[in-house]
Amino acid sequence: MKLNKVLSVVALSLISLFAACDKIESDNYLVFSGASGEWYDGNGVADKSQRAFLDKFTGIRCVNCPTADEAIHAAMEQYGDKLIAVAIHDSSTFGMPVEGFDLRTEDGNTWRNTLRGSGGLPAALVMRDGDIFTPTSGIQAKVDPILAQSPVVAISVESQLSDRTANIGINLEFLQTCNDNLNLTVFIMEDGIIGQQFQPDGSHKSDYVHNHVLRDVITDVWGAEVDADGQAGTKRFCNIKHTIEQNNWNLSNCKVVAFISNRSTKAILNVAECEL
Amino acid sequence: MKKLILTLAAVAMAFGMMAQNVKTVPENVDVKTLDGKTVQTSVIKNDGKPIILSFWATWCKPCNKELDAISEVYEDWQAETGVKLIAVSIDDVKSSARVKPWVNGKGWEYDVYLDANQEFKRAMNVVNVPHTFVINGKGEVVWEHTSYVDGSEAELFEVVKKAMEAASEAE
Amino acid sequence: MLIAALVAFGLTSKAQNVLGGGQVSGNIQLDGQISRADSLIGSENVPEKLLMNARADILYTNGNFSAGLRFEAYQNPMLGFNAAYKGQGIANYFAAYNGEKLGITAGNFYDQFGNGMILRAYEDRYLGLDNSIRGFNVKYRPIEGITLKGVIGQQRVYWDYGQGIVRGLDGEINLNSVIKPFAESKTRITLGAGFVSKYEADETVPSSVPGYKLNIPQNVGAASVRMDLSHGGWGLQAEYARKGQDPNVLNDYIYHEGEALFLSASYSQKGFSANVQAKRVDNMGFKSVRSQSGEMLYINYIPAITKQHTYAFLTLYPYATQNTGEMGLTGDVMYKIKKGTVLGGKYGTDIHFNASWIAALDTTTIGGRGTEGYTATYFGTGDAYYADATVEVAKKFSSKHKLVATYGYVLFNPIVEGHAGDMHHNHVFIADYTWKINKKNVLRLEAELLESDSKYTPEVDDKRCGDWIMGLVEYNFTSNFFACFSDQYCYRDGNGANYPQLSVGYTHNATRLQLGYGKQREGIICIGGVCRQVPASNGLTFSLTHSF
Numbered sequence A: 001m002k003l004n005k006v007l008s009v010v011a012l013s014l015i016s017l018f019a020a021c022d023k024i025e026s027d028n029y030l031v032f033s034g035a036s037g038e039w040y041d042g043n044g045v046a047d048k049s050q051r052a053f054l055d056k057f058t059g060i061r062c063v064n065c066p067t068a069d070e071a072i073h074a075a076m077e078q079y080g081d082k083l084i085a086v087a088i089h090d091s092s093t094f095g096m097p098v099e100g101f102d103l104r105t106e107d108g109n110t111w112r113n114t115l116r117g118s119g120g121l122p123a124a125l126v127m128r129d130g131d132i133f134t135p136t137s138g139i140q141a142k143v144d145p146i147l148a149q150s151p152v153v154a155i156s157v158e159s160q161l162s163d164r165t166a167n168i169g170i171n172l173e174f175l176q177t178c179n180d181n182l183n184l185t186v187f188i189m190e191d192g193i194i195g196q197q198f199q200p201d202g203s204h205k206s207d208y209v210h211n212h213v214l215r216d217v218i219t220d221v222w223g224a225e226v227d228a229d230g231q232a233g234t235k236r237f238c239n240i241k242h243t244i245e246q247n248n249w250n251l252s253n254c255k256v257v258a259f260i261s262n263r264s265t266k267a268i269l270n271v272a273e274c275e276l
Numbered sequence B: 001m002k003k004l005i006l007t008l009a010a011v012a013m014a015f016g017m018m019a020q021n022v023k024t025v026p027e028n029v030d031v032k033t034l035d036g037k038t039v040q041t042s043v044i045k046n047d048g049k050p051i052i053l054s055f056w057a058t059w060c061k062p063c064n065k066e067l068d069a070i071s072e073v074y075e076d077w078q079a080e081t082g083v084k085l086i087a088v089s090i091d092d093v094k095s096s097a098r099v100k101p102w103v104n105g106k107g108w109e110y111d112v113y114l115d116a117n118q119e120f121k122r123a124m125n126v127v128n129v130p131h132t133f134v135i136n137g138k139g140e141v142v143w144e145h146t147s148y149v150d151g152s153e154a155e156l157f158e159v160v161k162k163a164m165e166a167a168s169e170a171e
Numbered sequence C: 001m002l003i004a005a006l007v008a009f010g011l012t013s014k015a016q017n018v019l020g021g022g023q024v025s026g027n028i029q030l031d032g033q034i035s036r037a038d039s040l041i042g043s044e045n046v047p048e049k050l051l052m053n054a055r056a057d058i059l060y061t062n063g064n065f066s067a068g069l070r071f072e073a074y075q076n077p078m079l080g081f082n083a084a085y086k087g088q089g090i091a092n093y094f095a096a097y098n099g100e101k102l103g104i105t106a107g108n109f110y111d112q113f114g115n116g117m118i119l120r121a122y123e124d125r126y127l128g129l130d131n132s133i134r135g136f137n138v139k140y141r142p143i144e145g146i147t148l149k150g151v152i153g154q155q156r157v158y159w160d161y162g163q164g165i166v167r168g169l170d171g172e173i174n175l176n177s178v179i180k181p182f183a184e185s186k187t188r189i190t191l192g193a194g195f196v197s198k199y200e201a202d203e204t205v206p207s208s209v210p211g212y213k214l215n216i217p218q219n220v221g222a223a224s225v226r227m228d229l230s231h232g233g234w235g236l237q238a239e240y241a242r243k244g245q246d247p248n249v250l251n252d253y254i255y256h257e258g259e260a261l262f263l264s265a266s267y268s269q270k271g272f273s274a275n276v277q278a279k280r281v282d283n284m285g286f287k288s289v290r291s292q293s294g295e296m297l298y299i300n301y302i303p304a305i306t307k308q309h310t311y312a313f314l315t316l317y318p319y320a321t322q323n324t325g326e327m328g329l330t331g332d333v334m335y336k337i338k339k340g341t342v343l344g345g346k347y348g349t350d351i352h353f354n355a356s357w358i359a360a361l362d363t364t365t366i367g368g369r370g371t372e373g374y375t376a377t378y379f380g381t382g383d384a385y386y387a388d389a390t391v392e393v394a395k396k397f398s399s400k401h402k403l404v405a406t407y408g409y410v411l412f413n414p415i416v417e418g419h420a421g422d423m424h425h426n427h428v429f430i431a432d433y434t435w436k437i438n439k440k441n442v443l444r445l446e447a448e449l450l451e452s453d454s455k456y457t458p459e460v461d462d463k464r465c466g467d468w469i470m471g472l473v474e475y476n477f478t479s480n481f482f483a484c485f486s487d488q489y490c491y492r493d494g495n496g497a498n499y500p501q502l503s504v505g506y507t508h509n510a511t512r513l514q515l516g517y518g519k520q521r522e523g524i525i526c527i528g529g530v531c532r533q534v535p536a537s538n539g540l541t542f543s544l545t546h547s548f
Helices: A002-018 A065-082 A106-115 A139-148 B002-018 B061-081 B096-106 B119-123 B153-170 C002-013 C015-020
Strands: A030-032 A039-041 A052-058 A083-089 A123-126 A153-162 A165-174 A182-190 A193-198 A204-210 A213-217 A235-243 A254-262 A268-275 B030-033 B038-040 B051-056 B084-089 B111-114 B131-135 B141-146 C023-035 C050-062 C065-074 C087-098 C102-109 C133-140 C146-157 C165-174 C187-199 C212-214 C219-231 C234-243 C258-269 C272-282 C325-337 C349-365 C374-396 C401-412 C424-436 C441-452 C467-477 C481-492 C498-508 C511-520 C523-527 C530-534 C537-547
Touching (some): A083 A106, A123 A139, A153 A254, A153 A268, A165 A182, B061 B153, B096 C234, C102 C146
Parallel strands (some): B051 B084, B084 B111
Antiparallel strands (some): A030 C212, A039 A235, A165 A235, A254 A268, B030 B111, B131 B141, C065 C087, C258 C272, C272 C325, C401 C424, C424 C441, C481 C498, C511 C537
């Protein structure tokens, strides 16, 4: 009797002490310690591919937009991870909310005001360089020349989410010397948002699946200055810590996109994405 | 903190003055038997007869010489005085697993205990090994000596005999 | 405060006895050296001329109550001791109640769980090592055969305490005492288990990834289970320990978990004994301050299983446990050839054979700090670290003449001392002759020879030399007085280093005074009837020890 008591006390105290032991998962061995947005020397980029970026201007009241969605979806299937697209919901009447369903953003509006010009929807721009076009066709003609270039700068992005705070690390590697002033832009977009979309036949679909919808630009909307001298071989690293305050996002469907652009022309040099 | 230490020191000194100048073996220090069982130093008893308490280690050559030398005459010593030798090994875990086969192989008939973390050694203020105590029937340390040289076990036995005689006179 | 309370408790509970006394005991030790510089043996010029380490332990005991303190003074620390010891003061104090069932210590204490693989607070005064824990230690023995221990506190580092908090629990059960039908069994079984957890606040440890620091576990746990089994002359001891993620300076901040296994099997009967030990250690360096390199603040203790030699040339290249990872085997056989046989002669002949082999683990590197570090196969081995084999024959020719002859082979990889260099092979020959002239006068002669393929490389290691020769003459007058002269000389393939040393000593009861003059290498020295660790020195050394 007495022995049992003693043993159970020992067992209980051992169990309670085992609780006093921290276990850290292997993808959390490192935590960000620098100031958010500071630049450091980096370890370089493993995947040095050139990728293409497409801005798609759209709206939930735009009946032709689903056709563009199909064409862009087909192009993305074709190019795999070499083509990254973002859907910017327009601030014109075509983007007005339907039954409270609203995909517009302030950052998207800023981009749209500068980039889209006065044409109608749907509209698209590849690498924020060249002319606006209607992306129901002709995407390949825009993307192929981009992917054929040898990249000036390679970029990769990684993100660790703990609770609602994302630690986003961006690595740059200059493959060719670049003397232009460059900016880094990082934004979050979400896939699989189900809601309203007017259809080409005029009907109002309420369970349309909206993909790569711009949610928030977490750097300055036109990007933060890249602190690098631009010599070929330069490797730089920047970390951005961002806490997500919006609680209507499905974080497991969110992606982080980072691109490098020319500060004055806003033309994009290269882009990368990852899961949030 | 400093004050506390000084107070403690003063208390210790004060009682030191009152203290009898007799050393005894503490009762409740943990040591291990060669079978690995933890026992307390209260097992160091010999029914009112003298005890030789010897601190040693397997790696200590003079210690082994001493215990080997006594081993050869141990039966005679026991017959004459009833003395019991208790050998406390201070081998730490580097060599404590060797102690049991060592003792058996040597054929030592002593009671041997392991003091692997040297708590008993500290309690007895032993600095170097060998360090040998003679304890009389009342449990008082009547003699202690550090070091052993071939032949000096004879001196040790004289002390044991004296302790034995003193005890019988007291009766 | 707690200590004062305990003191008060001790005094009141034993009030009657206090009037009757109690006892004060203690020991004092003074070691000093007046040194000269010698680049050949690595002793430095000492501006203060005299270096001295001194300590006194005072212990008050009254029945089950005891209290003690230790005064230490390093004016200045002797060579080989860390300069951080400089200074003096009360280094250590405690008050304890030790009853039959319950024992409580407040203040500094030393303790060990099992073989010490997860916790061992201990001291080695000659090595300047003291990792005592200041805090509380509770022992409880509810019934015969069961011991429970709990400890909490911080560890001493020189004159300070490390910021890490060490907490531990241990239980041990002797089945023969607890299970009645088993009481008289020839098979004796003791089982034990322990757990230790260290808490240390977070700190910034930069990683190799820019802008990132390590995510440091603030609580690091280690647990072990152990067994001690014996049956007649057979014995088996085993302990297995694990340690959680513990990025620290010893493993260069990797997250690989720690693991250690210790096995010992033995058989013995009168005149014969054999013992085999095996050990595997993987990343078990466990400190209460993660950034502390050096020898202090270890919570656990992983022993070297190689035999602890005491002859000078067998300890010239000593093995040191590689806490980061090693695997080893060692065996020991002692045999006594019976008296009256041809080989045994009149007194019998003792033969002692020993062999050890230690190697690195077979590891595959994953990355540096902030990663898992490496993976290791369980049974695979990497480079050899150390191997030795010795045969010792002890023969007593008459009551006056005794000879111990030893041959030893040592394979040594300098990496275990932390520097590069070729593995070298050494052969050691030793003759140790004792002549008991009469009852009071004893003469001992020792000759040693070391043949090595090691070459002197001054930039790597000053003591490295190819071949050494040594002679020693020791004269003892009873166990009270001795004089000893020895000389070690590097006679081939070396720097010509020469270590002549003269020592004399006087021992009276528990007081011992020893003086030395000459050059001394660090190591265990057994002369004048005692064994002790000594630091390297050149010049005059003195040592006084006294117990009371």
